[in-house]
Amino acid sequence: MAFDRLIEKICELQNPTVAGLDPKLDYIPGSICEKAYAEHGKTLEGAAAAVLEFNKGIIDALCDIVPAVKPQCAYYELYGWQGMKTLHDTIQYAKSKGLFVIVDGKRNDIGSTMQAYAAAYLGKTGVAGEKSAAFGADALTVNGYPGSDGVLPLLDVCREEDKGIFILDKTSNRSSDELQDQSFEGGETLYEAMGRFCEEWGKSLPGKYGYSGVGAVVGATWPEQLTQLRVMLPHTFFLVPGYGAQGGDADSAAPAFDSNGNGAIVNASRSILCAWKKEDAPQEKYAECARKEAERMRDEIIKRVGKIRLEKV
Amino acid sequence: MAFDRLIEKICELQNPTVAGLDPKLDYIPGSICEKAYAEHGKTLEGAAAAVLEFNKGIIDALCDIVPAVKPQCAYYELYGWQGMKTLHDTIQYAKSKGLFVIVDGKRNDIGSTMQAYAAAYLGKTGVAGEKSAAFGADALTVNGYPGSDGVLPLLDVCREEDKGIFILDKTSNRSSDELQDQSFEGGETLYEAMGRFCEEWGKSLPGKYGYSGVGAVVGATWPEQLTQLRVMLPHTFFLVPGYGAQGGDADSAAPAFDSNGNGAIVNASRSILCAWKKEDAPQEKYAECARKEAERMRDEIIKRVGKIRLEKV
Numbered sequence: 001m002a003f004d005r006l007i008e009k010i011c012e013l014q015n016p017t018v019a020g021l022d023p024k025l026d027y028i029p030g031s032i033c034e035k036a037y038a039e040h041g042k043t044l045e046g047a048a049a050a051v052l053e054f055n056k057g058i059i060d061a062l063c064d065i066v067p068a069v070k071p072q073c074a075y076y077e078l079y080g081w082q083g084m085k086t087l088h089d090t091i092q093y094a095k096s097k098g099l100f101v102i103v104d105g106k107r108n109d110i111g112s113t114m115q116a117y118a119a120a121y122l123g124k125t126g127v128a129g130e131k132s133a134a135f136g137a138d139a140l141t142v143n144g145y146p147g148s149d150g151v152l153p154l155l156d157v158c159r160e161e162d163k164g165i166f167i168l169d170k171t172s173n174r175s176s177d178e179l180q181d182q183s184f185e186g187g188e189t190l191y192e193a194m195g196r197f198c199e200e201w202g203k204s205l206p207g208k209y210g211y212s213g214v215g216a217v218v219g220a221t222w223p224e225q226l227t228q229l230r231v232m233l234p235h236t237f238f239l240v241p242g243y244g245a246q247g248g249d250a251d252s253a254a255p256a257f258d259s260n261g262n263g264a265i266v267n268a269s270r271s272i273l274c275a276w277k278k279e280d281a282p283q284e285k286y287a288e289c290a291r292k293e294a295e296r297m298r299d300e301i302i303k304r305v306g307k308i309r310l311e312k313v
Numbered sequence: 314m315a316f317d318r319l320i321e322k323i324c325e326l327q328n329p330t331v332a333g334l335d336p337k338l339d340y341i342p343g344s345i346c347e348k349a350y351a352e353h354g355k356t357l358e359g360a361a362a363a364v365l366e367f368n369k370g371i372i373d374a375l376c377d378i379v380p381a382v383k384p385q386c387a388y389y390e391l392y393g394w395q396g397m398k399t400l401h402d403t404i405q406y407a408k409s410k411g412l413f414v415i416v417d418g419k420r421n422d423i424g425s426t427m428q429a430y431a432a433a434y435l436g437k438t439g440v441a442g443e444k445s446a447a448f449g450a451d452a453l454t455v456n457g458y459p460g461s462d463g464v465l466p467l468l469d470v471c472r473e474e475d476k477g478i479f480i481l482d483k484t485s486n487r488s489s490d491e492l493q494d495q496s497f498e499g500g501e502t503l504y505e506a507m508g509r510f511c512e513e514w515g516k517s518l519p520g521k522y523g524y525s526g527v528g529a530v531v532g533a534t535w536p537e538q539l540t541q542l543r544v545m546l547p548h549t550f551f552l553v554p555g556y557g558a559q560g561g562d563a564d565s566a567a568p569a570f571d572s573n574g575n576g577a578i579v580n581a582s583r584s585i586l587c588a589w590k591k592e593d594a595p596q597e598k599y600a601e602c603a604r605k606e607a608e609r610m611r612d613e614i615i616k617r618v619g620k621i622r623l624e625k626v
Binding site for chain 2: 024025033037042043044047048072074075077078079080081082083084085088106107108109110111113114116118119120121125126127128130135143144146147148166168171172173174175176177178179180182183184185187189192193194195220236246254256302312
């Protein structure tokens with residue numbers, strides 16, 4: 001099961017964090033951009049080339065200390081199909097360096113369409129009997145608003161291809177309370193109901209450390225809800241965004257973890273990618289600065305959570 | 314305002330339907346596939362080439378009788394970046410034929426990320442001062458689960474670039490009742506709450522026919538909810554999926570319309586794209602069959618809804 005692989009990697013590196021690859025052009029050293037523009041013009045192709053070069057530098061700097069990366073689709077779609085080629089190449093490069101790759105696409109639709117998304121990001125695309133992986137990630141984020149029809153087709157692909165999904169539950173943004181925190185008749189909130197579905201959907205993808213192949217996205221910006229959900233969803237692995245630039249820290253992310261230091265992976269994007277800018281470092285040190293920030297974040301979280309131990313169930 | 318343009322086109326053609334471009338390889342005549350595979354191999358590139366050729370034939374056959382097309386992202390992402398190039402080329406081809414293009418991506422995220430999606434699909438991408446449209450659609454479908462933060466950045470781009478969005482409200486699939494039909498304390502269901510937000514978000518994008526630039530997706534498979542929402546959301550234009558292969562028909566879609574025959578556009582995908590298969594027609598007639606089915610659908614809906622009249626508010 002895919003999250004077993006992720007959990008083992010987290011434990012091996014003693015690092016429950018994932019580096020978000022949300023590479024805005026502003027984050028990329030001018031020298032990388034200039035080189036790409038000289039070759040491809042100030043075009044979508046040029047931008048996509050700059051992003052790929054930047055990502056490779058970040059991946060090289062992080063691959064022996066972080067278990068996973070999370071490219072955010074929007075920052076690749078922003079550069080059109082050229083950007084999507086960079087997404088593909090980034091995923092393949094990260095995998096070649098041993099990283100677990102979570103594509104943050106928050107995809108959702110009716111069942112027949114979700115089969116296509118599942119094949120695109122986690123499975124294989126058949127073309128006249130030949131099969132190839134369009135993007136080939138290890139996990140995909142999913143929005144569960146359409147209900148079970150939109151999730152079940154993913155589970156089949158997860159089982160066959162050893163992949164996982166993360167369902168949006170309590171998102172890190174400020175306005176997530178508008179709908180997600182509202183209580184249904186009977187008292188259950190929308191995010192509690194969504195969490196309950198995650199546990200249910202996960203039953204068909206059990207993992208050896210107690211966590212299923214259906215995880216949930218719960219923001220580090222909502223420590224109370226994290227605390228509550230960790231108890232309520234004992235088989236659901238958490239992807240925790242909102243650390244760093246969005247205001248979350250080790251204290252607010254800590255409730256995502258169980259007593260073994262397992263059960264969650266915390267994402268940071270801007271704070272890692274832009275570390276060189278924050279420190280006013282020379283641009284050629286961008287990857288080195290990213291590594292230092294990733295180490296600092298790792299140490300901060302491990303100090304708070306304690307040593308991560310594997311325990312089979 | 315973008316939906317004013319769409320409404321005028323619907324009225325001019327007396328056709329409140331949109332052709333969904335969800336081109337599975339199974340739907341495409343073998344001759345088109347063989348030609349593409351001969352040139353590009355049985356690869357993602359070959360499949361993407363076949364899809365583009367097929368789409369162009371459909372667009373040529375429909376562009377003088379239907380006002381809009383709706384490519385579904387999943388069926389392009391399925392073929393990787395090569396498929397995304399076909400998505401781009403399909404959008405541009407459809408626009409060159411005067412069609413209104415709704416990209417069905419159901420995108421959703423926190424605000425900063427939604428800025429990137431808004432630029433990618435509706436606005437322009439800036440690269441070192443140069444601007445270009447990555448996909449350049451007229452409208453995008455959006456999932457509102459994250460709340461206002463995830464929608465407001467789209468509204469700015471809609472205003473500046475004359476574009477629109479459709480928020481998922483009551484989706485056409487069977488399991489949409491699992492969450493969307495649940496009642497909050499106070500009695501409002503989740504889809505009613507989402508609809509109320511659509512009205513609220515739409516206030517900043519008023520249209521001259523009474524409908525704002527923030528539409529809602531409501532399935533033809535749920536006529537009761539359609540009836541209720543038409544009354545409850547007087548400024549929200551509806552995109553109505555679920556007609557045809559999913560089981561909806563003119564009777565079940567009719568409640569989406571107001572007394573002027575305005576207020577909605579009904580989507581059909583499989584029934585149009587696969588008409589040639591259903592009729593056992595020779596494959597070279599696929600576009601002709603699609604046109605006949607689109608005419609039949611138009612006539613069926615207009616017969617039920619009556620002549621569409623524009624009325625300024």
